[in-house]
Every structure is written in structure tokens, then in C-alpha cells.
Amino acid sequence: MSVYLVVFVVLTYLIWIKCIYNRHRPTLVKSLKSVVLSSRETNGDDVSALIVTAHPDDECMFFAPTIIRLVELNANVHLLCLSEGNYYKQGAQRKQELLNSCAVLGIPDSRITVVDHKKLPDDPKAEWSVSLVSSIIAQHMRARSFNVVLTFDGSGVSGHANHTAIHKAVSRLAFTGQVPNDCCLLSLVTVGLLRKYISFLELPFSWLLPSSLRCIVGPQGYRRAKDAMFCHRSQLLWFRYLYIIFSRYMFVNTFQMIPQGPTNLKMY
Numbered sequence: 001m002s003v004y005l006v007v008f009v010v011l012t013y014l015i016w017i018k019c020i021y022n023r024h025r026p027t028l029v030k031s032l033k034s035v036v037l038s039s040r041e042t043n044g045d046d047v048s049a050l051i052v053t054a055h056p057d058d059e060c061m062f063f064a065p066t067i068i069r070l071v072e073l074n075a076n077v078h079l080l081c082l083s084e085g086n087y088y089k090q091g092a093q094r095k096q097e098l099l100n101s102c103a104v105l106g107i108p109d110s111r112i113t114v115v116d117h118k119k120l121p122d123d124p125k126a127e128w129s130v131s132l133v134s135s136i137i138a139q140h141m142r143a144r145s146f147n148v149v150l151t152f153d154g155s156g157v158s159g160h161a162n163h164t165a166i167h168k169a170v171s172r173l174a175f176t177g178q179v180p181n182d183c184c185l186l187s188l189v190t191v192g193l194l195r196k197y198i199s200f201l202e203l204p205f206s207w208l209l210p211s212s213l214r215c216i217v218g219p220q221g222y223r224r225a226k227d228a229m230f231c232h233r234s235q236l237l238w239f240r241y242l243y244i245i246f247s248r249y250m251f252v253n254t255f256q257m258i259p260q261g262p263t264n265l266k267m268y
């Protein structure tokens, strides 16, 4: 049994390294083309992506592989963070940590928007208004032109109520036809606890299970994700170090498409 386990670990590691040294760029571009750009030829620089998160540190805890890979492809990556993370009254510090983390990941300050709204507190017990969140996201999408929006799925990776509120808000935009036709919505797949904390050994599951988009980073990308995590100094408690070592979200993100509904829906 232990021999099989060692073989599995070594094989996964070797395939991961080989896959990354080949940069699997064609695969990512192909996936992006299929979900974002239909049949157009692209090298990635005509991708304009918006990542929508709830708190400073979500961008590196959960979306680092995606941001790193999109930036490598020269995509225009923007971040909309819907709170300053003021749960412990550290909002100003956490906002600065967010900017530092994004600089490491490759998103310049000019492409980052941090919302500070009293009705959107950083609080797992606070029910964020879905209509308020969807109107903020819609306004942001109207002000710029994005062809892909990426956010949490209905379980929010950690189950945080603020994460799931964003998914509900984006789903509402999709269902009520408030999303431009050329914009695709993707939700970050939440995996079970076992898959979540087996580090790069989770990769075979991500390779084999179907997804609309898959972003994987190699050792170099992992180091960058780790450096971004270290920018959030106010959050560096002991379990964060364990997260950095064991979480598969430091290595891989998989996404599913959020279905878009009728474009002329009448609401009564």
C-alpha cells in the first residue's frame, strides 16, 4: 500500500513539473478560447478579466493560480474586492496589504477597486444584500469592458457568507440578463476537505474531473502565491502557514461556467 502511495506521489510530482515546464500555455489558451473568446484567435492579451472577491487576502488564498496564469498570458486582470476586511478594525492596514499582494501577483493598483460600504461589513454573520452586491458588480462591469468575470461558487470555498453572497449576486446578474453577451461568468469550484488539503497531490483530480477552466501553477508560481500570502501580515496566524503548505488552492483553480438566463426577463 505504502509503495503505491509513494509511486502516486512521485508520479504526480513528475507530471506536475513536466506539465509546468511545458507551460501548458496552449491548454489554457484553448480553455479560455472555448469559454471566453469563442472562435477568435488569441494569445491571451485580448482577455479582460475581473476577479470579484469579498475580503483582502481572498485574491491570494483562493485565486492566486488564476491571477498568475492570466497575467503570464498578458491578460488585463482587474480585482473588485467588496470590503476592506474590517472585522478586527484593521481595514486600512488590510487594504494596503491587498495592494502589496496584488503587486506580487501582477495586478497594478490602477486595476484594483476596494469597496468600503457600511452595508457590506466583513462579517461571516452579516447577510450581504444580494441586490446591493449585484448592483455594485454591474456598475463596475458597465464602467469597463470585461469578457470574463471570475468569482466564488455557491459554497464560497470556505463557506463564508460574504463569499456566497457574491455568487448569488453574480448568478442574479446572469439570470436577469444583465451581463453582456460577450462576457462569460465563471465560479471557482469548492472541493471537499480531503481534496482541499492534500497540496499538489490533488492535481490528478483537477486534471481528470471536467471543468470549464483550469489554472495550474508550477513551483515558481507557487512561490509567488506564497509571497502574496506573506503580504497579508495582519492575517499570518499559525494556521495560515499550514494553509500555504497544504491547500490545493495555492496550486490549482478549477472553474465552472455560471449559466446565463434570458436577456429580456421582465420582473413583476
Ligand SMILES: [Zn+2]
Residues within 6 Å of the ligand: 054, 055, 058, 160, 163
Ligand atoms: Zn474571504
